[in-house]
Amino acid sequence: MDGKMTFCEECRKDVAYSLKSVSTTGALKGEEYEFAGKKAICAECGAEVYAAEIEDENLKILYDAYRQKNGIISFEKILEIPQKYNIGKRPLSLLLGWGEMTFTRYCDGDMPTKQYSDVLRRIYEEPAFYLSLLEESKGNLKSLMAYEKSKRATVELLGEQKNETSKVDKVIGYLLFRCEDITPLALQKALYYIQGFYYAFMDSFLFTEDCEAWVHGPVYREIYNRYSSYRFDPIESNDEFDVSVFTDAEKAVIDSIIQNFCCYSGKILERFTHSEMPWIKTRGNLPADTHSNRKISKEIIGEYFIAVKQKYNMLMPNDIENYTQVMFKRSIKS
Structure with a gap:
């Protein structure tokens, strides 16, 4: 795997490893989910080995399975929102009337509630809805510059959409x-x-x-x-x-x-x-x-x-x- 190494308990040394696709289950918020995951296999003895990045990838797949089943916005779309509307993570939280670090936590991997997820999904999908929020709640922002930058980006985005065939x-x-x-x-x-x-x-x-x-x-x-x-x-x-x-x-x-x-x-x-x-x-x-x-x-x-x-x-x-x-x-x- 691109020369990456991990420690093998059987061989008692650092070894290269390969990946194997497996059907696995994981528990999240009291529910079990079956998903297609991966496991690392020692290239020398064939035993399963621990690789932190593979465990992280499996955890992400588990979270994605939970998000899809429960209608929670994807992690990738959460990360796109600040770039799409040219607004910082903290200002966006303030704009929505949330705790100042709430959106930052979601960008770090925390799972939003269904209620907050629905708001974020609508913001992601509907620039016109975001613009209305921006106008109604601009008083929550700490700087006029944050409002103006985000408004320019949103108006430009709406203009591009209007000129395109739907x-x-x-x-x-x-x-x-x-x-x-x-x-x-x-x-x-x-x-x-x-x-x-x-x-x-x-x-x-x-x-x-x-x-x-x-x-x-x-x-x-x-x-x-x-x-x-x-x-x-x-x-x-x-x-x-x-x-x-x-x-x-x-x-x-x-x-x-x-x-x-x-x-x-x-x-x-x-x-x-x-x-x-x-x-x-x-x-x-x-x-x-x-x-x-x-x-x-x-x-x-x-x-x-x-x-x-x-x-x-x-x-x-x-x-x-x-x-x-x-x-x-x-x-x-x-």
């Missing part, structure tokens, strides 16, 4: 490029599944738009209005599309949704969503044919698709196939 429009463009016969109904469901499974694999949502629990399943209202004239007909396809606008991770999830969901009609996909918790929970006791503009919260979507990923032991986006096969069998029985 992420959901890019996704739609790619779907219309790849799918020859996608109807407005099928498009809505594809967007919903892309959003849900992207969160399950990447711990963030691909786009900011909210969907609503309509009679025929989850619907993005603005997208519905845009393509409503097609009614039940396929939307006109795109002849060209620059796939470089997506990262490898984004494209992997979108391609898997195209392969495993877009092969079904919009009505079949509607049946899928009608048996899933986000739509059912948001609709509540509404009669089946009653119109509603209730938003399906991103939190509910995230929780559901993380649970699906865990239940079906999905390691890669291609593993989504098992879920769609089960859902299709259920839909034709109903």
Whole structure:
């Protein structure tokens, strides 16, 4: 391992070591988690040896498993927030009305509560929300300079976002490029599944738009209005599309949704969503044919698709196939 050494109890000397991937369990906050970890193996006698950096890496994987299961913002995103908005760790804590060292502790690895995590996640995902906090609570800051520097960075960030094609429009463009016969109904469901499974694999949502629990399943209202004239007909396809606008991770999830969901009609996909918790929970006791503009919260979507990923032991986006096969069998029985 790049010439790194550790002490072997069997050999009684410092030795080089190799790594072996293992399935292991760890306890955190009273719960046990199974995760894919690593162990160090002595290159001379083959015994397991202790390597501090490997233990640290396993601990981080354990914490990541806890964060994902409990909807806690990732450590990497916490570290990005001060850079994104050009604000110090202590000033950010003060801005939020927290203890002066609270955010610093999170940057050192402490786990935020779910309540604090939700605030940090929204700040990370929504610059407009952060700007409103900055304006409302600037009196908490100890210097006007900190406020001005952070405001300039945030306004610039919002300007860049405004000038860019929105992420959901890019996704739609790619779907219309790849799918020859996608109807407005099928498009809505594809967007919903892309959003849900992207969160399950990447711990963030691909786009900011909210969907609503309509009679025929989850619907993005603005997208519905845009393509409503097609009614039940396929939307006109795109002849060209620059796939470089997506990262490898984004494209992997979108391609898997195209392969495993877009092969079904919009009505079949509607049946899928009608048996899933986000739509059912948001609709509540509404009669089946009653119109509603209730938003399906991103939190509910995230929780559901993380649970699906865990239940079906999905390691890669291609593993989504098992879920769609089960859902299709259920839909034709109903």
